[in-house]
Amino acid sequence: MARTRVATRTPERPHGQSGKPEIETSQATPAAHRKPGAARPNQPPMFGGLSGSRRNVLDLDDFSKEEIEHILQSADGMNEVLSRDVRKTPTLRGKTILTLFFENSTRTRVSFEQAGKVLGADVINVSASASSVSKGESLLNTVRTLEAMKIDVLVMRHPHSGAPYYVASKIDAAVVNAGDGTHAHPTQSLLDLYTMRRHLGDIAGKKVTIIGDLHFSRVARSDVWGLRKMGAEVTVCGPPTLLPYGLRPGTEQADSAAFTGINVVDRVEEALEGADVVMPLRIQRERQESGNLPDLREYSKLYGINADRLALANPGALLMHPGPMNEGIEISSEVAHGAQAVIEEQVSNGVAIRMAVLYMLCARSRGGE
Amino acid sequence: MSSDQLRRALVRISHEILEQNERPVAIVGLHSRGVELARRISDLITSIEGVETDFGTLDPRLYRDDSDSASFKPVVPSEITFPVDDRAVVLVDDVLYTGRTIRAALDAIRDFGRPSSIQLAVLVDRGHRELPIRADYVGKNVPTARGEDVRVMLEEVDGTDGVTLLRQSEATAYGGGQG
Numbered sequence: 151m152a153r154t155r156v157a158t159r160t161p162e163r164p165h166g167q168s169g170k171p172e173i174e175t176s177q178a179t180p181a182a183h184r185k186p187g188a189a190r191p192n193q194p195p196m197f198g199g200l201s202g203s204r205r206n207v208l209d210l211d212d213f214s215k216e217e218i219e220h221i222l223q224s225a226d227g228m229n230e231v232l233s234r235d236v237r238k239t240p241t242l243r244g245k246t247i248l249t250l251f252f253e254n255s256t257r258t259r260v261s262f263e264q265a266g267k268v269l270g271a272d273v274i275n276v277s278a279s280a281s282s283v284s285k286g287e288s289l290l291n292t293v294r295t296l297e298a299m300k301i302d303v304l305v306m307r308h309p310h311s312g313a314p315y316y317v318a319s320k321i322d323a324a325v326v327n328a329g330d331g332t333h334a335h336p337t338q339s340l341l342d343l344y345t346m347r348r349h350l351g352d353i354a355g356k357k358v359t360i361i362g363d364l365h366f367s368r369v370a371r372s373d374v375w376g377l378r379k380m381g382a383e384v385t386v387c388g389p390p391t392l393l394p395y396g397l398r399p400g401t402e403q404a405d406s407a408a409f410t411g412i413n414v415v416d417r418v419e420e421a422l423e424g425a426d427v428v429m430p431l432r433i434q435r436e437r438q439e440s441g442n443l444p445d446l447r448e449y450s451k452l453y454g455i456n457a458d459r460l461a462l463a464n465p466g467a468l469l470m471h472p473g474p475m476n477e478g479i480e481i482s483s484e485v486a487h488g489a490q491a492v493i494e495e496q497v498s499n500g501v502a503i504r505m506a507v508l509y510m511l512c513a514r515s516r517g518g519e
Numbered sequence: 520m521s522s523d524q525l526r527r528a529l530v531r532i533s534h535e536i537l538e539q540n541e542r543p544v545a546i547v548g549l550h551s552r553g554v555e556l557a558r559r560i561s562d563l564i565t566s567i568e569g570v571e572t573d574f575g576t577l578d579p580r581l582y583r584d585d586s587d588s589a590s591f592k593p594v595v596p597s598e599i600t601f602p603v604d605d606r607a608v609v610l611v612d613d614v615l616y617t618g619r620t621i622r623a624a625l626d627a628i629r630d631f632g633r634p635s636s637i638q639l640a641v642l643v644d645r646g647h648r649e650l651p652i653r654a655d656y657v658g659k660n661v662p663t664a665r666g667e668d669v670r671v672m673l674e675e676v677d678g679t680d681g682v683t684l685l686r687q688s689e690a691t692a693y694g695g696g697q698g
Contacts, residue, residue: 227593239627
């Protein structure tokens, strides 16, 4: 299981608490967001909360509401570019974006690649299995070697929570976290917020119900950060063994500040009542130690979203899923491809959101040094 | 520039556009205040000639060569729903300054097609061009110093019509403009 040696400054924990140390890392070391020696370390916020000195996108916990708003608005403009016959702008011409994925991914990697290419950047893709990592090179040496070849943005996915924070503290290129262990997946959260806003308007006050494996879900953690910043009402529901510490019965110490101020409901039927957004999560079998979930069929029976359960939510409630779906387990095929599902639209919006994020990072770095 | 002067300038520009173009033109406003000016010019042309005028909007931000200074504003969707191929397109902006916005707009419009000609209408030309770009239709030429700022206010955005010249100190307090 992913231990977080790489995240540093995290005390060793006994086994079985894999969700815990990663989160503390992000909470305890906000300074890791900024590199040592970076210019303007204490620059005051400007332009309505936009720092103008953001170097990295690691999680949404250090984003202001205005900054999120800014990215969501820019995504509208990016979507318009994607709808053109000629999907290409010269905006990031001469910039190099490198995607470095230590975990398998289709949609996120292609989404970043498409986003970079539409904006005119050069995109290089490296997957760990085909790189010198498989020859035993350390993470730090790998990214330093890659940075020596002149890259502007490093888009990184890693099975260890906190790995992008570590890398961001060591290199000058901007780092975008494309998923780190069980910790965070900020661009997924942004595209979820954007998709909700396109359908529901203002997210504030809307009820969002997230169901399933919240303990191991980086999507849920980042989503909850984003939703709370935008003023949504978040309800979570899942098997007790898959709830984060603090929400799990018998635990008091929360494993993440992300999960404060949200509702926890035992029964899925109750959780779905009055929901404007229903988001079942994938059971991530690759991250689970044995014993968290006795049986997938039982899970499906108790927590799976089907037409009957979806009918308990508000009429016209959105059905979202971060993908990839395990149809027939957390979501039935019927509703996954039904009228309320916006799952494919999430994927399309992901490109626009990542364009907005890359634009924000690259445009800044152009004149900022 | 008072609100009456602003209105008269737009009426004159609309007549000049009609005078210079035998075939119907498309009016494309540049975000953000150019959009409102373009909408007015397009309405004026419609009322003068009694024909509908194609109206679109363009955000040239993604085509700028100095985008770090512009990145603090969100990118806005461009709306050009008509074909621009083989027709005259009139770009409309509030202030012509360095010419860099217009250069970006020329690149941007190219991604929508190949107009037979591209013309430029601006409410204020304040000088200090950094590129070989000029306007075909000018509301008012205003000589300025670089440290000053020209502030265009429009009913739709600012609640009132008018153009004021902000002196150096005022311009700094205000945050400066893009040009």
